[in-house]
Amino acid sequence: MIDESKLIFFTGAPGSKWSAVSNMLSVTPMMKVNITDRSESRTYTHPVKFNSAQHLGSYFGPGFEFGQKWHELHTLTKQDVLDEIALPWSDEQSDSYRIVKCHQMVNNLDWIIENFPTSKIVVVMRPLQSCYNGWFGGGGFDITYPNYADHYKNDAIASELIDVECKDAREWVFNKRLRLHVATERHWDEYWDINNFEDNDRVHNCIRGIEGYMFAHKTPARQLVYDTTIAYYNFQDINNEL
Amino acid sequence: MIDESKLIFFTGTPGSKWSAVSYVLGLSDKWSVNTSDRTENRCFIHPEKKSVTRHTGSYFGPGFELGNKFRDINELTKQEVMEEIESVWEDDDISSYRIIRCHQFVYNLDWIRENFPTSKIMIVMRPDYMCASEWFGSGGFDITYPVYEPYYKNEKRMREMITEESILAREWIYKNDIAVHTVDKQHWKNTWNITDYAKDSVTDKYIRTIDGYVKKDSNPISCVKYDVTVAYVNFEDILGR
Numbered sequence: 001m002i003d004e005s006k007l008i009f010f011t012g013a014p015g016s017k018w019s020a021v022s023n024m025l026s027v028t029p030m031m032k033v034n035i036t037d038r039s040e041s042r043t044y045t046h047p048v049k050f051n052s053a054q055h056l057g058s059y060f061g062p063g064f065e066f067g068q069k070w071h072e073l074h075t076l077t078k079q080d081v082l083d084e085i086a087l088p089w090s091d092e093q094s095d096s097y098r099i100v101k102c103h104q105m106v107n108n109l110d111w112i113i114e115n116f117p118t119s120k121i122v123v124v125m126r127p128l129q130s131c132y133n134g135w136f137g138g139g140g141f142d143i144t145y146p147n148y149a150d151h152y153k154n155d156a157i158a159s160e161l162i163d164v165e166c167k168d169a170r171e172w173v174f175n176k177r178l179r180l181h182v183a184t185e186r187h188w189d190e191y192w193d194i195n196n197f198e199d200n201d202r203v204h205n206c207i208r209g210i211e212g213y214m215f216a217h218k219t220p221a222r223q224l225v226y227d228t229t230i231a232y233y234n235f236q237d238i239n240n241e242l
Numbered sequence: 243m244i245d246e247s248k249l250i251f252f253t254g255t256p257g258s259k260w261s262a263v264s265y266v267l268g269l270s271d272k273w274s275v276n277t278s279d280r281t282e283n284r285c286f287i288h289p290e291k292k293s294v295t296r297h298t299g300s301y302f303g304p305g306f307e308l309g310n311k312f313r314d315i316n317e318l319t320k321q322e323v324m325e326e327i328e329s330v331w332e333d334d335d336i337s338s339y340r341i342i343r344c345h346q347f348v349y350n351l352d353w354i355r356e357n358f359p360t361s362k363i364m365i366v367m368r369p370d371y372m373c374a375s376e377w378f379g380s381g382g383f384d385i386t387y388p389v390y391e392p393y394y395k396n397e398k399r400m401r402e403m404i405t406e407e408s409i410l411a412r413e414w415i416y417k418n419d420i421a422v423h424t425v426d427k428q429h430w431k432n433t434w435n436i437t438d439y440a441k442d443s444v445t446d447k448y449i450r451t452i453d454g455y456v457k458k459d460s461n462p463i464s465c466v467k468y469d470v471t472v473a474y475v476n477f478e479d480i481l482g483r
Contacts, residue, residue: 125468129369129371130369167464170466170467170468171466174455174463174466175463179428179429179432180424180426180429182424182471184421185419186419186421186422212412213416221412221413221416221417224415225412226367226412226422226471229424
């Protein structure tokens with residue numbers, strides 16, 4: 001039995017660095033995150049030039065392993081959604097949060113609020129052009145996990161869908177008057193108590209990768225972009241400042 | 243006599259919406275900003291199709307009315323900098339803050355911090371391609387105030403300078419571990435206590451413009467970008483942490 005209040009509906013357009021943000025949330029000491037959906041087959045590691053950023057664990061959405069109908073979430077019943085969420089995690093861990101990642105949830109965030117009022121929502125945003133550059137430049141359809149070809153089909157359709165997803169995200173954040181947080185080292189420290197990470201290569205790579213600092217580049221600091229922002233919904237019980 | 247602790251060294255690239263940000267700062271009740279540098283001849287209004295935002299008040303930097311040597315401010319004496327600043331504001335009320343705007347401060351932020359340790363620094367940022375698109379789309383070299391042509395010269399150089407200034411800003415923020423904030427309506431409310439304004443008032447229009455909201459568009463919210471960010475240095479006395 002899934003505790004709805006321990007669900008985090010997590011969305012962001014391809015290229016928004018949403019996966020890296022979800023990976024960061026899974027290491028905060030401020031909430032326990034169930035990562036038993038992770039497996040070797042559910043892993044993709046970007047090249048070293050992108051700080052070896054990773055796709056880890058389950059992804060939901062058409063063409064992905066789970067949530068085939070989630071681009072039309074509002075046509076499903078709440079039980080359909082819960083049944084699908086129950087699939088990937090091997091250990092129930094009732095005291096832990098599950099980060100439910102789906103690009104297309106952004107089209108139905110009001111439906112999620114209505115049907116899962118005690119759940120949390122995270123929206124990761126990045127300027128449209130940066131998403132394009134990030135996703136196509138980071139591998140695009142050559143990314144082997146998750147598989148984008150089925151739903152995003154080709155460059156034109158992928159660009160169009162990324163555009164819609166970015167717009168829907170900003171519109172929703174605008175209408176909900178949510179606070180925006182730039183995903184910097186300071187953010188992870190001040191809001192999520194993630195610090196002293198220099199000895200943890202995976203976390204260090206992740207934080208810097210989100211900022212745009214790529215270690216393999218000859219001038220890494222000149223690649224900084226600080227263009228990934230995050231909006232949190234219903235996180236008051238974890239951190240009232242979010 | 244200028245109170246150094248009441249100086250804001252304010253920088254941002256062309257097209258970053260830094261002028262709009264500096265204007266809204268003057269509306270906060272958390273401090274008093276000296277706006278006596280705003281005169282009729284120091285004003286440029288962007289084409290009406292865009293918004294109400296304008297360039298108003300003093301700008302420093304090569305080619306501009308003031309601070310012609312501020313690109314290399316590190317080669318000036320502190321006294322020379324103070325004298326240049328002092329000449330602009332008609333009202334010498336020492337209790338209010340002066341926002342000293344200069345694109346090229348970004349080349350010498352360490353020097354400013356070292357020589358004006360009690361002053362504040364603000365950096366406005368936006369993705370490079372958005373800055374270039376905004377600046378050229380809003381008039382570019384046809385902007386009559388301030389005058390960009392003497393220093394930025396042509397489109398190619400302007401694009402290069404926007405990129406260089408943006409990189410320097412972000413590098414400096416990184417090296418100094420400074421927090422970065424998205425400048426949206428919630429930021430003005432939560433950080434600057436700017437809440438009491440009517441819909442469609444000048445304040446509302448400025449804030450919406452920074453968000454990217456285009457009222458004349460058939461779907462104004464779809465234009466929202468949330469791509470303007472800001473970093474504050476030495477603002478603890480006003481903003482807390």
